[in-house]
Amino acid sequence: xxxxxxxxxxxxxxxxxxxxxxxxxxxxxxxxxxxxxxxxxxxxxxxxxxxxxxxxxxxxxxxxxxxxxxxxxxxxxxxxxxxxxxxxxxxxxxxxxxxxxxxxxxxxxxxxxxxxxxxxxxxxxxxxxxxxxxxxxxxxxxxxxxxxxxxxxxxxxxxxxxxxxxxxxxxxxxxxxxxxxxxxxxxxxxxxxxxxxxxxxxxxxxxxxxxxxxxxxxxxxxxxxxxxxxxx
Numbered sequence: 001x002x003x004x005x006x007x008x009x010x011x012x013x014x015x016x017x018x019x020x021x022x023x024x025x026x027x028x029x030x031x032x033x034x035x036x037x038x039x040x041x042x043x044x045x046x047x048x049x050x051x052x053x054x055x056x057x058x059x060x061x062x063x064x065x066x067x068x069x070x071x072x073x074x075x076x077x078x079x080x081x082x083x084x085x086x087x088x089x090x091x092x093x094x095x096x097x098x099x100x101x102x103x104x105x106x107x108x109x110x111x112x113x114x115x116x117x118x119x120x121x122x123x124x125x126x127x128x129x130x131x132x133x134x135x136x137x138x139x140x141x142x143x144x145x146x147x148x149x150x151x152x153x154x155x156x157x158x159x160x161x162x163x164x165x166x167x168x169x170x171x172x173x174x175x176x177x178x179x180x181x182x183x184x185x186x187x188x189x190x191x192x193x194x195x196x197x198x199x200x201x202x203x204x205x206x207x208x209x210x211x212x213x214x215x216x217x218x219x220x221x222x223x224x225x226x227x228x229x230x231x232x
Contacts, residue, residue: 043073
C-alpha cells in the first residue's frame, strides 16, 4: 500500500498489553499509509495526549482495559478520531459498531485482516461485518452469533431489521440499507424490504421466490438484478 506523505493516516495505539502494542506497531510500520504518533497504556494517557495534540486521525483502541473500558473512553471524547477497536472478546463487537467504529479486529490479529480494516478507513465506510463468515447481532440485551450462510433472508422493519435464521427470527436495531450493504455476495435484494440468501432458494415463480418454507416478493425495480444473479 502506498500513498503520498500528506495522505498519511496518523495513528494512536491505546492498549494495556505490551504484546498487542508490539503487533500493532509492527503492522503500522509495515503499512506505508500509516504513521504512528504515540502508544498509550491506558485511557488516561490517551486522554492527556489528545488534549495536548491535534494530530491523530485514527485510534487503535483496546476495549477491555483496567480503570476505564475503551468503549467508555471513546464515548467520552467530544471530537473523537476514527476508531478501530481491538479486543480478544467478540461479545463487545456490537457495542463497538454502535459508536460507528470503522472496524473491529479480534485478537490475535492477522496482517491481512489489519489491511482490510485500513482499506475501510481509506474508504471511510464503517462496517457492521465482523468477520468474513459471521456477524454478532444484538436483540434487546442478548447477543447472537449468526453465520451468514444460516441466514435465509433479511426484512426491513422500521428502524430495525428482521434476520430470519433457520426457525427463528432476530430483530436487531439497524436501517435495512445499512445492514444489507455489508452482506456477502451471495445475498441479493429482491424488494425494497427484502434481501435473500441465494443458496436458500427453492424456486422462482412470477414475482415470488420460494425460500425454504418462506415466500419472498420480487419488486419490479429489482427483478432484473435477481435474474442476473441467477444467471437467467
